[in-house]
Amino acid sequence: MLNRLVTSLEASPMVKRGDYNYFIHPITDGVPVLEPALLREIGCAMVRILDLEGVDKIVAAEAMGIHIGVTLSLMTDIPLVIVRKRPYELPGEVAIHQTTGYSKGELYLNGVAKGDRVVIVDDVCSTGGTMRAVIGALENIGAEIADICVVITRGDEDIGRPFKTLVKVAVAESGVRVVDTYA
Numbered sequence: 001m002l003n004r005l006v007t008s009l010e011a012s013p014m015v016k017r018g019d020y021n022y023f024i025h026p027i028t029d030g031v032p033v034l035e036p037a038l039l040r041e042i043g044c045a046m047v048r049i050l051d052l053e054g055v056d057k058i059v060a061a062e063a064m065g066i067h068i069g070v071t072l073s074l075m076t077d078i079p080l081v082i083v084r085k086r087p088y089e090l091p092g093e094v095a096i097h098q099t100t101g102y103s104k105g106e107l108y109l110n111g112v113a114k115g116d117r118v119v120i121v122d123d124v125c126s127t128g129g130t131m132r133a134v135i136g137a138l139e140n141i142g143a144e145i146a147d148i149c150v151v152i153t154r155g156d157e158d159i160g161r162p163f164k165t166l167v168k169v170a171v172a173e174s175g176v177r178v179v180d181t182y183a
């Protein structure tokens, strides 16, 4: 069912970002080219496993959560909120500090109100730093997180609540191995 995702992940080129073994893949980097059939495969799998009952908004972080969020939004007609890397200073904007395995930065959340029922999607969860930061901001606003799905999980980090993933991978300097699939 996730044949395209599994095959392409296991063919990922590897680079070092400091000590971090970083795999390069169309879903997580947009390069070299993102095939519509792969996005459809992922969108269909997410629709199958996510709890979308009564969901008002899909929340996805810039940059590489965007195409995942767009795919799910087009398939479900649920509006999309993009957590941006630059501020807009709109009333109620929430600044979020993000730490990943290889970077630190700020994210800015607009467009989610107290009581909104949301799902969070992203391309990958590694240290869980990004997901923990986004969850914390949504909880502070008083949004209800109905469900979470990341396409690829590459670590065992605790993000403070259960979440769904399409594939779990083991990453080494030599490459990516898909350990499990969940859709």
Ligand SMILES: O=P(O)(O)OC[C@H]1O[C@H](OP(=O)(O)OP(=O)(O)O)[C@H](O)[C@@H]1O
Binding pocket: 028, 061, 062, 063, 064, 065, 099, 100, 101, 102, 103, 122, 123, 124, 125, 126, 127, 128, 129, 130, 131
């Ligand atoms: O679990 P973590 O260690 O937080 O890593 C996962 C995050 O890292 C990547 O984002 P990044 O901030 O690198 O930006 P990008 O989406 O612009 O590539 C990815 O899109 C996730 O959001």
Ligand code: HPA
Binding pocket: 021, 022, 023, 024, 025, 028, 029, 100, 101, 124, 125, 126
């Ligand atoms: O290894 C990775 N590759 C692409 N994106 C990522 N985001 C966190 N880790 C990775």
